[in-house]
Amino acid sequence: MSHEEDNQDEGGLGVKVISKTTPKTQKPAMYKVLLLNDDFTPQEFVVWLLQTIFKKKPEDAFMIMLHVHQNDVGICGVYTYEVAETKVAQVMDLARRNQHPLQCTMEKE
Ligand code: TYC
Numbered sequence: 469m470s471h472e473e474d475n476q477d478e479g480g481l482g483v484k485v486i487s488k489t490t491p492k493t494q495k496p497a498m499y500k501v502l503l504l505n506d507d508f509t510p511q512e513f514v515v516w517l518l519q520t521i522f523k524k525k526p527e528d529a530f531m532i533m534l535h536v537h538q539n540d541v542g543i544c545g546v547y548t549y550e551v552a553e554t555k556v557a558q559v560m561d562l563a564r565r566n567q568h569p570l571q572c573t574m575e576k577e
Pocket of ligand 1: 503504505506507511514533534536
């Protein structure tokens with residue numbers, strides 16, 4: 469990826485410089501955090517997780533939970549690798565500590 473910069477003739481010498489620069493920044497890869505349905509995890513627990521870990525508003529948390537319940541999988545959010553990894557670990561840890569079989573995973577966008 470490159471773009472051209474047409475520099476100004478600031479010195480007034482009638483010379484213009486066209487330089488080719490390559491932007492040094494790249495957008496980070498993004499990862500979807502996915503929640504999987506099961507028959508045992510209480511709906512209220514999933515809604516609470518979505519509000520607590522994914523900072524969803526109560527109405528949005530309920531809609532995401534319902535989507536997963538009806539479609540077997542749903543997106544909780546999209547984050548950079550480290551953030552997605554942390555959220556998955558937090559969900560899995562809370563599910564395990566509360567003895568729920570809830571599964572959470574991540575997938576490159
Ligand atoms: N299917 C669960 C129930 O009826 C609720 C549930 C929703 C579980 C979303 C997991 O990711 C999930 N109790």
